[in-house]
Amino acid sequence: MTSPSLKTICVYGAGALGGAIAAKLALGLREQATVSVIARGGHLEAIRADGLRVWEAEADSPLIAQVTATDSAAALPPQDLVITGLKGHQLDAAAPGIAKLLHAGTRVVMVLNGIPWWYFHRDAQSGHAERQMEELDPNGNLWRLIGPERVIGCVAYQGAEVINPSEIKLSNNGHFVLGEPSGETTGDIEAIAALLKDGGINVSISPRIRDEIWSKLMGNAAFNPISALTRALMSDIMGNPALAAMVGQVMNEVKTVAEALGARLAISIEERLERSRQIGPVRTSMLQDLLAGKALEITPLVGMVVSLGKLASVPTPISATIMALVTELDRQNLRAAG
Numbered sequence: 001m002t003s004p005s006l007k008t009i010c011v012y013g014a015g016a017l018g019g020a021i022a023a024k025l026a027l028g029l030r031e032q033a034t035v036s037v038i039a040r041g042g043h044l045e046a047i048r049a050d051g052l053r054v055w056e057a058e059a060d061s062p063l064i065a066q067v068t069a070t071d072s073a074a075a076l077p078p079q080d081l082v083i084t085g086l087k088g089h090q091l092d093a094a095a096p097g098i099a100k101l102l103h104a105g106t107r108v109v110m111v112l113n114g115i116p117w118w119y120f121h122r123d124a125q126s127g128h129a130e131r132q133m134e135e136l137d138p139n140g141n142l143w144r145l146i147g148p149e150r151v152i153g154c155v156a157y158q159g160a161e162v163i164n165p166s167e168i169k170l171s172n173n174g175h176f177v178l179g180e181p182s183g184e185t186t187g188d189i190e191a192i193a194a195l196l197k198d199g200g201i202n203v204s205i206s207p208r209i210r211d212e213i214w215s216k217l218m219g220n221a222a223f224n225p226i227s228a229l230t231r232a233l234m235s236d237i238m239g240n241p242a243l244a245a246m247v248g249q250v251m252n253e254v255k256t257v258a259e260a261l262g263a264r265l266a267i268s269i270e271e272r273l274e275r276s277r278q279i280g281p282v283r284t285s286m287l288q289d290l291l292a293g294k295a296l297e298i299t300p301l302v303g304m305v306v307s308l309g310k311l312a313s314v315p316t317p318i319s320a321t322i323m324a325l326v327t328e329l330d331r332q333n334l335r336a337a338g
């Protein structure tokens with residue numbers, strides 16, 4: 001097993017999580033690697049002017065990191081490692097840009113909530129290996145231009161929000177779980193995990209990344225759309241018995257679909273609800289987007305529970321109802337935002 005050389009890192013989509021990861025790596029790795037970011041708009045201008053400013057949970061001053069920042073992937077050389085901090089619905093448009101950053105050995109760590117476009121690549125559990133999902137990769141760009149064989153999955157247990165252009169607030173001391181789609185512990189994943197740890201990021205490697213994806217999704221499929229529909233914080237949802245019961249029903253649907261596709265989720269609904277209760281007064285990433293007038297990350301978090309439920313012959317009536325409501329909310333919100 002040979003270890004790849006990881007000297008150049010680009011974070012594509014330096015928003016809440018991507019920006020925080022880029023800042024920590026830039027500060028933690030210093031001479032060990034060069035960290036660049038792809039960003040856009042006022043956020044990009046502010047990163048160039050002021051650096052990335054990251055407030056860790058309970059810190060009384062921000063980390064400040066100067067990084068090379070651009071909105072054009074063509075301005076950067078091919079990178080040894082690309083980390084995406086994009087939302088699932090932003091990946092298709094970004095695929096040609098991501099492709100410009102790749103050389104033969106580049107791996108792409110995709111930090112994502114929900115079902116990722118590469119889910120069935122080298123999946124030995126579901127009976128659907130190599131199935132491509134049109135909902136997540138409508139033009140096949142991700143599969144063709146990036147390729148699932150480059151991907152390392154990443155599940156983020158880290159709450160984060162862009163509170164001002166180039167300024168990010170973290171809500172907890174999070175951690176990130178990495179996994180090869182094949183489940184193997186390759187030299188690549190070991191080297192990438194070691195690099196991220198050197199950069200001050202709390203990571204672990206899972207041989208069953210799909211279990212992590214579903215376990216996290218049990219929360220996001222419920223809290224993210226319910227929070228957008230109600231504008232409630234996670235703690236407010238858990239404090240409302242009718243909404244908490246609905247969260248439990250969605251969790252049960254997600255768990256049933258996951259297990260029908262071969263995932264192993266040891267956690268009970270009660271334990272998963274309790275874990276969510278511990279997160280406290282957090283504004284979900286979908287509520288953040290709603291309030292900012294941005295498109296919502298609906299398909300990977302909600303739509304895929306319904307679609308994969310159909311594939312696995314598992315009824316998902318609550319998720320389908322939430323899907324209809326949040327889709328219309330998104331339409332109205334974007335119309336109002338102009």
Ligand SMILES: NC(=O)C1=CN([C@@H]2O[C@H](COP(=O)(O)OP(=O)(O)OC[C@H]3O[C@@H](n4cnc5c(N)ncnc54)[C@H](OP(=O)(O)O)[C@@H]3O)[C@@H](O)[C@H]2O)C=CC1
Pocket residue numbers: 012013014015016017018038039040041043071085086087088090093094111112113156157158159160161162284285294297
């Ligand atoms: N935030 C959180 O607490 C958590 C988020 N996650 C998940 O992590 C993933 C990333 O989420 P999050 O960090 O919140 O996302 P953000 O929306 O904060 O960041 C995405 C960033 O990418 C930028 N972007 C999008 N498209 C492009 C493009 N083509 N070129 C350049 N920049 C682009 C966005 O710019 P613009 O704003 O202009 O669109 C934004 O700055 C999601 O799947 C999310 O569900 C997981 C756990 C917690």
Ligand SMILES: CC(C)(CO)C(=O)C(=O)O
Pocket residue numbers: 113156157158159160219220223224234279282283284285286
């Ligand atoms: C709710 C939270 C922070 C849970 O980690 C999340 O994943 C999100 O906001 O999308």
